[in-house]
Amino acid sequence: MRYHVRPTASPLIGSVRVPGDKSISHRAVLFSAMADGTSRITGVLDSADVRSTIAAVSALGAVVEIIAEETDGLTLLVHGWGSDGPVEPVGPIDCGNSGTTIRLLLGVLAGWGIHAVLTGDESLSRRPMRRVTAPLAEMGARFETAEGGVAPVGISGSALAPADFDLPVASAQVKTALLLAALRAPGTTTVCEPAPSRDHTERMLPGFGVPVTRDGLCASVTGPTSLTAADVAVPADPSSAAFLVGAALLVRGSDVTLPGISLNTTRIGFLRVLARMGADIDVTQGPDVCGEPTGDVRVRFTERLDGTTITAEEVPSLIDEVPLLAIVATAAVGTTRFEGVGELRVKESDRLAAIADAINALQGGAVATEDTLTVTGGRPLVGAELDSLADHRLAMAFAIAGLVAEGETVIDRFEAVDVSYPGFAGDVKTLMEGTSH
Ligand code: S3P
Numbered sequence: 001m002r003y004h005v006r007p008t009a010s011p012l013i014g015s016v017r018v019p020g021d022k023s024i025s026h027r028a029v030l031f032s033a034m035a036d037g038t039s040r041i042t043g044v045l046d047s048a049d050v051r052s053t054i055a056a057v058s059a060l061g062a063v064v065e066i067i068a069e070e071t072d073g074l075t076l077l078v079h080g081w082g083s084d085g086p087v088e089p090v091g092p093i094d095c096g097n098s099g100t101t102i103r104l105l106l107g108v109l110a111g112w113g114i115h116a117v118l119t120g121d122e123s124l125s126r127r128p129m130r131r132v133t134a135p136l137a138e139m140g141a142r143f144e145t146a147e148g149g150v151a152p153v154g155i156s157g158s159a160l161a162p163a164d165f166d167l168p169v170a171s172a173q174v175k176t177a178l179l180l181a182a183l184r185a186p187g188t189t190t191v192c193e194p195a196p197s198r199d200h201t202e203r204m205l206p207g208f209g210v211p212v213t214r215d216g217l218c219a220s221v222t223g224p225t226s227l228t229a230a231d232v233a234v235p236a237d238p239s240s241a242a243f244l245v246g247a248a249l250l251v252r253g254s255d256v257t258l259p260g261i262s263l264n265t266t267r268i269g270f271l272r273v274l275a276r277m278g279a280d281i282d283v284t285q286g287p288d289v290c291g292e293p294t295g296d297v298r299v300r301f302t303e304r305l306d307g308t309t310i311t312a313e314e315v316p317s318l319i320d321e322v323p324l325l326a327i328v329a330t331a332a333v334g335t336t337r338f339e340g341v342g343e344l345r346v347k348e349s350d351r352l353a354a355i356a357d358a359i360n361a362l363q364g365g366a367v368a369t370e371d372t373l374t375v376t377g378g379r380p381l382v383g384a385e386l387d388s389l390a391d392h393r394l395a396m397a398f399a400i401a402g403l404v405a406e407g408e409t410v411i412d413r414f415e416a417v418d419v420s421y422p423g424f425a426g427d428v429k430t431l432m433e434g435t436s437h
Contacts, residue, residue: 003395003414003425005402006383011253011301012431018241020045020073020234021262022420023172024200024292026100028232029053029078031208033062034108034180036082037229044074044234048419052096056105059093060086060116071423073234083226088114092152095120097348097390097419100173102151103132107177110141111184112157119152123348123390129153131169132177139163139181139189162187162223169343170316172197172266175219183210185223192218197316198266203291207232235262235294239320240421242270243396246324247428248299249279250331250404255300256431260286263293269310269317270325271297277305277332305332307377312340319343322373323355323397330364331404332377342371348419349389358386358398362405381405387412392419399428 025045030053032039044050046069054064054076061081068075081087086109095102095118102118106129109116119125130149137143140161144154162185165178170193179201182189194217202212202219209228213220241258248254262268263283274281280300287294307329310318315338318325322344329336344351352368359366361384365376383405388395395416402409417424 001413001415003399003411005399005409005411007406008251008403008432010432012244012248012251012256012428013254013434014431015257015259016244016427016430017072017260018236018244018258018427019047019421019423021237022047022049022239023100023198024204024234024262025050026053026104027176027200027204028234029057029064029076030104030108031204031227032078032229032232033057033060033080035080035208035227035229037080039078039080039229039231041076041078041232041234043072044076045237045420046074047422048096049098049101052094052098053101056093056095056101059089080227080229085112086114089116092117092119095124097121097123099124099127102129102153103173103177104180106132106136106153106155107180109155109157110136110139110181111160115154115156117152117154125151128346131171131174135163135165135174135178136181139185141181160185162189164190165192167191167193170195170197172199172201176201179212179219179221182221183223183225188220188222190218190220195313195316196266198264200264200292204232207290233289235289235292236260237420238262238267240424241297242321242324243400243424244427244431245274245281245297245299246328246400247403249274249302249305249328250400252301257296257298259296260294261297263295266317269314270321273308273310273314273318273325274328276308277328278302279305307332307334307336310336310338315340315343320393323351323393324400326355326359326366326373326375327397327401329375329377330359330379330381330401334377336375336377338373340371341373347391349391349394351391351394354389354391354394355397358394358401361386362401362409383407383409385410385412388414388416390416392416392421396421396424399424
């Protein structure tokens, strides 16, 4: 689908509830599927990625009942496979576009004596899986991957031994896969990472009855142990909110409030960076929801933003927001430099190359190296035809650019937004019309 966008004459005004957090939704569904008993999950993101996880756990023997489909997400009852373990699936499990689904499932299945084949779409079939299969193989699981260590991945689970890992890359997907596998290994497994990646797993597992010991950049679990059903409420997704934050900052006269967002510090690096750039953003802390801090984010159009440097240390806390931040940086005074962003090259697309190409096509200034991105601010953007590369976050970042670029911007393969934020275009329209929900 081609999406046409022009600069808006009307500011974005009002409040919208962005959908449930994608990372937390995946984990809530998976942990419930692994648990003994019936879990109830509210506010689950209804998107293609989360549907992939629901279909996958169903193929493995969990029973997922969708008891409500509301605008603020799905309410699910999940009857887990629990201590009996997953059943061997009858055919390959299609993880669609979802890196979180495939990588976390590899950890979930590693310690059970069944064979499964995990596949995905064209994008997922290019993404590296060895970062998960290699450490899981050290624990005792066996894999066959396609050439280059990519999907389809065949997994034969078996008895696992605990291990200590020092991860070379800060990746919550890898960390989580290892911690989930470790639940089946007799003894303590410790996973240490070079910088703090999102910690939803560490926060959610105790609610399912599994203690997690944390020490700085390390997390440990002790197996063998099993999960017990829990009730989980999913807060709103800061990564989806980021696009509306960016729109409000760039469109003159805007004043937008986004309630109930997860304010987990491992996720809101983009708010810290924007504050440094001078953005007019107020955060009001709300209640903790299932171990996650939440609150309301109010953002107003900001006449002057200043360029900044985003260090490699900060990157894991804003990994999915780099495309949006790069678009915001085009409107800043001076240069914005992102350091240590090489991981973006192995996301749903090569986001580093794609964002630099798009900014240049819009007549801004951007240069990508192997692991840096430099954006020269202050050059007015001019509409262009851009390809999302079927990458949801690129599609939305380009749409925000189109709201301020002179003339028309056309985005190809815009349906990619369904991966994480199917209601994105509707929410932007709602804010432009000033009719909140
Ligand atoms: C995710 C972790 C991140 C992130 C992805 C979701 C998760 O990936 O980019 O969108 O839910 O654990 P990495 O762990 O590979 O950095």
